[in-house]
Amino acid sequence: MPNASPLKWRFIWNNHNNLHSQTSNTLAEAKASVRPYLTTNCRKEFLHECWGLQLNNLGSEKELQSYQSYLHHYEESCLCVPTSLADCTHEHFCKAVQQLQKGTRKSCEATIKSLLPQTSQNPEAAKECINFVGRAILLIDISGWKMDEILPNFIIRVIASDSKQEDQYRMPLSFNxxxxxxxxxxxxxxxxxxxxxxxxxxxxxxxxxxxxxxxxxxxxxxxxxxxxxxxxxxxxxxxxxxxxxxxxxxxxxxxxxxxxxxxxxxxxxxxxxxxxxxxxxxxxxxxxxxxxxxxxxxxxxxxxxxxxxWRDDRNRVQWWTFWIAIIVFLLTLVGVIESALQVYKAYYPSPQLQTSKVR
Structure with a gap:
């Protein structure tokens, strides 16, 4: 991967060198900007604190593995924690994300501000915390969330509103x-x-x-x-x-x-x-x-x-017509070339043929 960024290289290096298997602090103690790579136990704790997911049964390791892509996304995001949130632990982010459905953005920022470390208890840090947990945990860009708007209304405004289009057709199998x-x-x-x-x-x-x-x-x-x-x-x-x-x-x-x-x-x-x-x-x-x-x-x-x-079979009739025309053209071209060679040979016979005729 010659074009990988330094952060990407750092992420790949840490994964290949098994940082996830090393002993680590709990979510409440580990600063996200310093130790973004979660151990197995911390990953389980993270999924429980953010999503209420319990992984205590015998198949929990296999189930945890199925969340690999999501957890890698969170860990990669922690490589770019805003400087105003440098002292935040993973637990701060888990608590912050739970507040986002409890009121307008303005009220959420006020609540989250009081949950952050002393060094981050300011309006700008609370704003950046909301945007960060949106991208890193919810996988939603909520930077456009208005101050007087609740989060469900923001979602509806941006994407999840009922369509007014009255089109009637079936999506073809080729649509993928x-x-x-x-x-x-x-x-x-x-x-x-x-x-x-x-x-x-x-x-x-x-x-x-x-x-x-x-x-x-x-x-x-x-x-x-x-x-x-x-x-x-x-x-x-x-x-x-x-x-x-x-x-x-x-x-x-x-x-x-x-x-x-x-x-x-x-x-x-x-x-x-x-x-x-x-x-x-x-x-x-x-x-x-x-x-x-x-x-x-x-x-x-x-x-x-x-x-x-060759791959474009969206219209089978058109596909066959095109390729039959190509084949006919090639066969015609071969015939024209062959006829031209015969005419050429008639006017310009090979030296051996000319010698035989003289004898």
Whole structure:
């Protein structure tokens, strides 16, 4: 990884050198900016304090492993803790995130300010703490959360409002992340910000896909799930079923290669399969607008290069017509070249042939 940043290198180095297996302080004692890499026991404590998740049974180690992508995201985020929060421990952040559903941003900042260390008890630190735990723990960019607004209203305003679009059609099987990348030439940006899910980039050249499905499970079993409208988590998971279809072998192979190379949440590729009757655009209410925009970009894209043309089977009749025309053209070209060679040979016979004629 020649282009990895110093922070990324530091994260990779610490993972490879087993810092997670070393003896560490508790969440209440370890400063997040100094020791962001949690031990196994601290990881369990973190999931319990933030999400109420209990991991005390015999299969807890295997279950904890399934949260690897999410916990790595939190630890990477702690490498960039704002300087105003330098004395905060992991426990401070766990307590702060629990306050975010209890009132307006203004009241949350006042409460969180009183929970922070003495060196961080100022309005700016409280503001940065809210933004930090949003990105690091909730996987939501809440920097645009207004002072007089409660968090659920912010979520509705930004993404989870009912769609007014009345389109009626079924999403085709070809509408998935692999064909976006390999056929339409639209780059997939794997996002850790839930609110950026399915956003098209500049000139429709990129598509963001939120991949951390495990945090969706955490929301479902936690009181923090109340910040979303009803059915939001389920519909988000169904959009991932569209984009990463588990019944499409080519799509599964493509996702698995990305997962191994980038370290994506592996559970993103295991969302339930959608039957044909479940792929109607009207079945998606909260994400419908973004799905429509992304489908328009997908449909209007044109493959570039023979490889993308070969993969572009969105219109089977058009695909066969194109390749039959290519084959006919090549056969015609071969025939023309062969005829030209015969004419050339007739006017310019080889020296051996000329000698034989003279004899």
């Amino acid at each position: 992340a692999r064909t976006f990348a390999e056929v339409a030439g639209i780059k997939i940006l794997w996002s850790r910000d839930l609110l950026s899910h399915l956003e098209m980039g500049l000139n429709d050249s990129t598509l963001a896909i939120f991949h951390n499905v495990k945090v969706l499970q955490l929301y479902e079993q936690s009181a923090l799930g109340a910040i979303f409208p009803d059915a939001f988590i389920d519909e988000t998971r169904r959009t991932l079923s569209l984009m990463l279809p588990c019944a499409d072998k080519a799509a599964v192979k493509w996702f698995n290669s990305k997962q191994r190379r980038i370290g994506l949440d592996i559970t993103a590729g295991n969302c339930p399969h959608l039957r044909a009757t479940q792929r109607n655009i009207q079945d998606f209410n909260l994400w419908r607008d973004r799905l429509i925009i992304s489908k328009e970009a997908f449909d209007s894209s044109q493959p570039s290069g023979l490889l993308q043309f």
